[in-house]
Amino acid sequence: MNRRQLLLGAGPLALCAESGDSPVEVPVVCLTNAFAATKPEAVRAFQAGVWREAVRTFADCGVHLRVTERAGEILKYPSWRPRFVGLERGQVNVVLTDTIPMDWDHGRQLAGGSTVYEGYVVCVISMKLARGFGLPLLAMNTVVHELLHVFLGDVFEPRGGRVRRYGREARVDWEATRMWLGADAAAVRAAARAHLLRMQKLR
Numbered sequence: 001m002n003r004r005q006l007l008l009g010a011g012p013l014a015l016c017a018e019s020g021d022s023p024v025e026v027p028v029v030c031l032t033n034a035f036a037a038t039k040p041e042a043v044r045a046f047q048a049g050v051w052r053e054a055v056r057t058f059a060d061c062g063v064h065l066r067v068t069e070r071a072g073e074i075l076k077y078p079s080w081r082p083r084f085v086g087l088e089r090g091q092v093n094v095v096l097t098d099t100i101p102m103d104w105d106h107g108r109q110l111a112g113g114s115t116v117y118e119g120y121v122v123c124v125i126s127m128k129l130a131r132g133f134g135l136p137l138l139a140m141n142t143v144v145h146e147l148l149h150v151f152l153g154d155v156f157e158p159r160g161g162r163v164r165r166y167g168r169e170a171r172v173d174w175e176a177t178r179m180w181l182g183a184d185a186a187a188v189r190a191a192a193r194a195h196l197l198r199m200q201k202l203r
């Protein structure tokens, strides 16, 4: 019996079936920054740890990530703003790198960030700072957290004030914790379906 079954008395797939809606398949373009200063063993550890946990957690909740891997680059414009190479329009692009571009990070040592940038939906993940699930509501899987910001449509909303930003973070962490614990993730599947419709409009 795994942690979820222990806590909730039922497997996540059973819960998905009970909710009456079908699984969703979401294409994800995964690009590894060719210029990332990340050692091969750190990349392997990220893939076997945080990344695998994220894919499995979504799958357990009925959201199957269909991942296409390709090479990518994060360059800089003369203004020092990041310039991403290899992104695909109308898809969620997950860019794996060593550190989040300074423009987005502002010295906060972020593990991840998501936004719509130059018309592309982008999540940037720091392979060295990303973490897996730890404590409920406190330590989220970074990839799950960032993809939820995209699926829930947060990246399309104006940044807003502190209260609004806090509300978005709390909602994402709440849904991520529910996913991790194997609670019914109907809201996440509905968000994934809404995301697919939004992506169609962006193409």
Ligand SMILES: [Zn+2]
Residues within 6 Å of the ligand: 145, 149, 169, 172
């Ligand atoms: Zn967040």
